[in-house]
Amino acid sequence: MTDYQEIGLKSGIEIHQHLATHKLFCPCPSELRQNKPDFTVKRELRPLAGELGEIDPAAIFERKQRKYYIYEAYDDTTCLVELDEEPPHLINPEALHIALLIAKMLHCKFPDIVQVMRKTVVNGSNTSGFQRTALIGYGGFIETSFGKVGIQNIYLEEDAGRRTAETPESVTFRLDRLGIAEVEIATAPDCKTPEQVKELAEKLGMLLRSTGKVRRGIGTIRQDVNVSITGHPRVELKGVQELPHMPKIVDIEIERQQDVIKKGEKIEPQVRNVKEDLTSKFLRPMAGAARMYPETDLPLIFLDSNYISNIKLPESVESVKGKLQELGLSPDLVNQLASSAELPMFLAFTKKYPKLNANLVATTMLVTPKEVKRKLQLQEFELHEDIMDKVISALDEGTIVKESVSAIMEELAKSKQKDVDSIISKYKLMSDAELKKEIAKLQKEFKGPPDKLIGVAIGKFRGKANPQKIIELLKK
Amino acid sequence: MAAKFSVNDKVLVETKGSKYEGIVMPTLEGQEDVLIIKLASGYNLGIKLTKEVSVKHVGKAEKGKQPSIKPPFRKNLPSISIITTGGTITSKVDYSTGGVSPLIKPEEVFLATPELLDIVNIKKIVQPFAIWSEDMTSAEWQVIAKEVAKELNDPEVSGVMVTHGTDFLHYTASALSFILKGLNKPVAIVGGQRSSDRGSFDGGMNLICAAHYLKSNIAEVAVVMHGSTQDNFCYAIRGTNVRKMHTSRRDAFRPINELPLAKILPDGRIERMNKILNLRSDKGKVEADVKFEPKIALIKYFPGADPAILEYFMEKKYKGLIIEAAGLGQVSTNEKQKTVWTPTLKKLIKAGVFVGFTPQTIYGRIDPFVYSAGRILNEAGVCYLGNMLSETAYTKLGWVLAHSKNLEETKKLMLTNMAGELIEQILPKAFSD
């Protein structure tokens, strides 16, 4: 076993998390589109001298690689800001609020004045040639079971376009992701073991979700891991997909660094991409400070200390648990929900549908989707909030029974959450008159022993009628 | 607090238990109580300079080296001259004002567009001044025109490029069209909508396409800028029929009432699109006939506009007015309305002031014979300028007034086509997206 202390392991992470609000510098929705883009725009980018007069090595490296870029856009969710055809609008105040809230939860200090910066990015993922980013908090910490980990900086920034295709001459980016507001949390390299790195990532993820104000689903959170051992400068590992893999990835990188040191190769700080087998490959040199300069199209942001001290933190887990118990939830569901990102949605539903059994709401939200995911062997399955609302509303109105929920969700998973209304209506209960007619028919046709009739009827009308009602009707 | 420090100093700042080390960045005027420092990470952070803040000077930041550029000479390439006048295309972020400001050295334009040197030799770069285009007056047009003529008359020069701010670029384009007489080589006016300090600098392709234009046989003053939102081609648009039609898009400049002169691809292919072209010749000399009457104004007619505003121009002894009229060329002629314009217009014209109407709709031509208002105004002596763009009519009027003896002659010259500004045949394709 590696003695991590002996090799001087220093590791930290960077988390990028999308915020649940519209884009950071324009009013477009933060929505990743699946349908075909409405139009494309071809552009080129030029390498440039930064604020201090130097051309960044990362920028030159990127420029040598490519000739042009293609941007995919939509008529209704892409505006001139993403197309670099209009100056940025003033910063989205809701995004700023969420970022400050997160910084406060992480015990950060705040600058008096925030200046939005342009970080030169010449890989084409930003139509402007730079990413807008701002330092909004620093010098905080988070507790782990291995000890405190420092939070160096928290940035509020716009995400880049997402790569959808590549040829030797060009790269294609979709602009749906460009401009989505995200926080970047950079921790200090305080983790002394790979296991601590994993716990840190989990803790931060949980804290972010507990705000109820971050986006969920594929591509809405990204983790990068920094690793260095004595004698090797910092290496940034990008594209860490699954948290359980984190310790393995760190161990592999430690071995690689040990190997490089032993061979006496030239060692440079660098960015590497994690591959499927958890090894990594060189992506680009680490960017220097020369790539930052002020966003002159935006005014300075003066942070009011009163505003920050008035930001309300989410409730503590204990008090949340108490509330959930009062709603009559089973202890198991209380524990699951209290630290779940679904909590705000759950509370909203119980408020909206006060007569519906809270256990049923929680099961529908937490348990059934997991079962469907397992049964259909899906990578990921999460119902969109509005679709979940339709299912729960149908339960509340009594138009469907709880026995139908998993079948409905299976069909929704298969239809990629389309045709929601027609899927739900397939499981609509029969009206009393219909049911009466059907039961009379069944009684007439049934030839088996009479004591089996109840079971057959319940089976036959599963999901179409309330079992209680079937029994009543059969007794008559 | 307020220890002495200046921009580019390395400082250590202590405040409320926080310590920062960084380089002092400039702040905007009126924000003297704010200290902006650049941290090692490259991020800027601001500190309010209160009593609790202490700033210690710890050193000086190293200044980055600007690579020096001397354009090489290649025998097989034609030569051009460049007149730079300021504007976004030759500007970058100025950290002392926080805004975008003109490049210190015009040569810096090649840092952003080195490809230019594979297309043409740059014989000369002249920078008579560097200002934003909204600050320009007819005095600057005269300076630019003289420089352009001087360079065009150099037999080694194939054409001249003028780099310019975009806001009023079309005014300069039309002014040069009237001032430069005997034009026998191409003149390209080029701007940029994104500054050269960003990766998405659009001026790069504009400069490249303009260089190709200057090698062509089209001897016209043309604005050469993006033809679409993509970096795929530029249009060369006649200087008298071009207008900035968008505040920020790359393809803001559009031809009005006619097609572009040519479509120019960055690889050098040129596709002519317009039959009305003055072609290159090696005969004669270009003259900059710069006499210009600045006492002129451009006014927009609007609902309920009080004709009393016109009295001001009479009082101040203006020599001519261009009025953007409604629709086919109307202003109020209804005597029952308090805001009727006819009596005041008559008064002006009687006093010898030239009054010309242009279409407020931008596209199309005005016509005095369709409505009675038009007939009344025409009768009153208003000069209907057809399709002429207001901005073009304005620069033309300045030139014409300096070259005519009386109102009759002014009217005659204003209605004489000089640089393609009066279009007889407006093609349907000239108004479509």
Ligand SMILES: [Zn+2]
């Ligand atoms: Zn937008």
